[in-house]
Amino acid sequence: MFKGAVLRYLLSDALSLIGNSIAGVVLPLVLLARTGDVLAAGSLALICAVPQFVCGVVGGAVLDRVNRRTVSVVADLISAASCALLPVVDEVWGLSFGWFVVLGLLGAVGDVPGMSARDALLPSVCERERADLQRFVGASQSLGALVNIVGPAVAALLIGFMDDVDALWITAAFSCGAALVTLTLPRSVGEVSLSNDATAACNGDMTRDAASVPAGVDAAPAAPKKAGMLAAAKSVLVDGLSALFATDSLLRASTLLSFGITMVMGSLQGIVLPAYFTQLGRPEAVGYVVSAMGAGLLVGSTAYTALAHVMSRRRWLVVSLLGMAASVCVLGQFPALPVLLAAAAVLGLFAGPASALLGFFAFDRVPDDRRGSAMGTLNALYLVVAPAGAFVGSVLISAAQIGGAGLVLTGAWVVVTALALIAKPLRHLDGEAKASLAD
Template structure:
């Protein structure tokens, strides 16, 4: 392997998987609403799937510290494709109902969540193999993600227009399969677990006594050990990592509720639900611009400067959008929000990859993804109660107030005041990348 071939393949696989998820994110709610006729079904489905998704994330994290991470990514994408492909099959044979959505949604989660964590765990190793600066690569990867986020809804609309909502899911499944096939071309050594993890286990639940347990007991023990180990890495050992993780949770909960509930309800109430897509596309376009700017200028500016500018821009734009102004003002606020959120997302991701040791990356990232998968639907459900009891405008203002509290906490966090001194290594991959490099040297490449 020469040049930047591994990073290119990784980006291609990640983009295909994300494009499939982006199309599904538009198509699935429409299919669910058309088949059930219940506007609350999507929120209910999210709550029902939250705990199983969390368990899938924890188990995926445990496996990623034991098995080859590239292999898990491949298997996860194929499982995700199967879960999506079965939806049109079931619709043709028996007809979809809410129960089928729950069952197949859980099957897809078994693939989606570990697959997402596997790609997160692979990223630093991919950068190390090709000698790519991690900080700049995160900015470039996020820029590509933004492009996919813009293209996805448009592709979904095109597919629905030509073939109908359910048939569009065939393309989603095909994209997941394509992502798995591209990942197959990445050298197996990139996904190798560090030798010391294979020897003593980052969250070892399979000691000699454990081998005599039932399969269910071993699964429960592995999930529990992964959660304990992941929480220790994320929240106990490293103040910078703890602060950045909590800020990520704040972004996911507040922004997820605003985009996933308040804005859709607002546009539905005003009789223009189609405008939601334009606002979300404007936000994605703004994030693309912000991410590209960060990728180009990241090494030239202090991380603390990026941090402050991003927080200020996000606070101002959320305050504007929270007033639910006229459509042009909402578009402007969405663009600014995206531009400010782009550098913040890349910067927080950088600190996670830089500071989580490779030996614990699976459990830590699996725990983070699993907890966010529970936090997001809980926040949306809480927001829905405010919408129902006090109205959409009040709910929007409550979210603005919540975001201001998150911003103040982020600005006052002592651990985030000297961000440029918090980097563990000049390469940006830290101890984690050095461990990955050592593991790759001892594992044969394909």
């Protein structure tokens, strides 16, 4: 089905994701073990959120000016360094809250631009190999789901056989592997291309500038093409927000829905479940729950990839949202582990089609010359929303204990689902690819 650069892209993506999935299980447990304070863990996530946002926006500025393959490689290497330093610091000085902040900031420099670079590369790789974008997104989601089965399960096993922080060496190794595989992609897929309109605008500006110079007078040196990074970052943020929210009602609604889901899941997976299982004395169970969710996501994503055209997009979305809501209602009660694992698997099953569908609209409806800005801004916002959810979860646990936090998060998920079902832009999804601008 796929070949060449597409397969290498998917392998690189898988290596990066599996390292991140291991770290996603291990880091909250290490943080809770070292600080012993749920609120401190939630606060750390929020403290790092602002620098992550800034790095995401600046990364977006870089992505519309620098080869995206290069950005992806450098970002993976920085991420590897940030993970490898955690066990080193723990061995030499001992990890403290301050060290988590410092190394978390270093990780943000690599993680957010790296995610954006990989997202921006996807459509270019797909176009080069003449692969169907919707199927490619579905396949990418399926691979991500497979990784989310393997990674957390590996993390759970590693925690059982070695000191928790030493598992981060594995994350660093996977990030390095991702960088090496990305280097095998053709450099051309990372080059930034201007749309015809943008090229025409540039040509028009050049023509006007040339016409304004009197005969016999030497033209002044051209202004530097690259503005200052802060000015560029501001421009990227404005352009990215405009691409995501201002001109396309469907893209705006789907992005807001994704944010709502991410915030609740960031709270559940990032702080509430780790705190729950740490309290039970079974921290490794977090990995098994996340793996169960990944198994369901794999089945759901694969089913959507194969059967995307069997049902309408609206029907896929409605079925997915209702199934996810029912699963979260069970998860929020913190039942016995077998029931909790089953609920997590069902949640992943219904999340697969929704994730692939929402991802398709994000890739399909943003023009290439704005893709770096849009993806940089989008990923920066995601990495603020998820930590904000983790912080809210830590506050809820401190105020109402873990059971109360579960009930509040369940209610929040039901509200998000209800709003998505009645949202006008999400009612008529078929035939909407690049269609309903400025509704």
